[in-house]
């Protein structure tokens with residue numbers, strides 16, 4: 001673990017790096033903001049677009065599932081004065097420069113080594129910080145937005161969106177709280193009055209779900225006898241003296257401190273009795289992030305619920321809806337996002353059911369499932385991550401899904417313990433995908449690729465060997 005002085009040094013280095021591209025951006029008329037279709041990509045784009053809007057600059061946002069050759073061609077065809085890539089681009093610097101694009105890249109994916117230099121390449125890895133846990137795409141974009149502020153600190157409120165992006169990329173999972181440069185962002189947001197953070201229960205839905213539903217849907221850790229069992233959850237709450245509510249169901253935020261403490265104690269006791277390990281139970285409590293500018297009892301108030309709402313838009317081809325919400329629309333766009341959220345939840349439930357029914361195939365060093373057409377390629381990674389509740393945690397999990405274009409999408413997810421043992425999925429996926437004629441990349445703990453469908457078997461063998469070498473140093 002780096003000490004705080006070292007982290008502050010990297011934070012200052014990255015802030016310094018943002019100054020000169022910010023001056024260039026301010027002189028441009030026709031800007032294109034290119035970003036990624038997930039919660040981190042949406043918040044990254046929203047942060048930069050808001051900063052540009054506040055400066056009165058003209059911009060156009062554009063979203064891609066991945067930045068491949070076709071996407072770069074499309075970007076080049078726009079003929080923008082300058083392109084700002086957020087939450088993607090670090091793997092394609094050479095190609096971006098080959099197209100003679102005037103570009104600023106603010107990303108946190110593992111950079112691919114190359115000779116070419118855009119106007120600026122801002123990435124935590126280049127400052128010696130880990131892009132999987134210490135700074136997200138939205139965090140990197142936030143540092144750029146701070147440099148774009150007309151008066152110092154006038155964009156600091158955007159730290160709230162940067163935290164939503166980091167949580168969306170699960171950067172708080174490794175240590176039960178945000179770490180590294182992310183903590184500087186937390187502090188800035190908290191000083192600006194946009195954010196608060198505290199230790200609390202990590203269940204999903206504290207703002208919006210009735211407590212018994214929040215408990216029923218608990219998945220990590222899976223609580224035998226409670227998870228998935230509505231009647232048991234209601235009986236459990238009654239048993240420990242928590243009123244469910246009269247006309248309105250009570251949510252976690254409606255409970256008193258004493259009730260919350262009683263609930264946590266009872267859950268821990270029940271967990272231990274069911275044989276759940278202390279390590280797993282520790283994951284029940286962690287730091288949670290509240291957006292103070294948002295209305296209480298809405299998805300937008302809690303960073304984790306907000307990021308899921310955004311995934312429900314962008315991952316289904318409605319990035320514009322999520323972007324509008326991030327940029328302040330609380331009417332039509334928010335209604336539409338909530339409608340999409342309902343469908344997204346159902347898709348995740350169906351996806352997990354499919355994995356449970358079809359099973360996960362175990363190889364020597366990896367495990368995988370193939371969803372075929374049954375799970376959308378844009379959410380198969382989320383389902384893969386959630387599948388760890390029923391999968392073996394000693395191997396990374398790979399998931400396959402067919403894309404609309406007939407290619408094969410691969411999503412891979414690991415655990416922090418595996419990363420500590422040497423796992424680097426970004427490296428393995430990028431090499432193995434390349435070897436079979438595909439493209440891949442990402443982070444050590446979560447990565448993705450697209451490969452030709454006929455290469456699946458060969459790709460699996462290569463991945464099994466590659467991960468085996470990483471974990472067992474064969």
Ligand code: C5P
Pocket residue numbers: 036066091109381382410411412439440441442443446447448449450
């Ligand atoms: O698509 P999925 O959720 O599995 O992606 C996991 C991570 O890998 C994301 O951060 C994504 O940006 C990255 N990725 C990548 N190159 C790809 C596919 C995914 O860098 N071809």
Ligand code: ZN
Pocket residue numbers: 040041087108136137138169
């Ligand atoms: Zn990201």
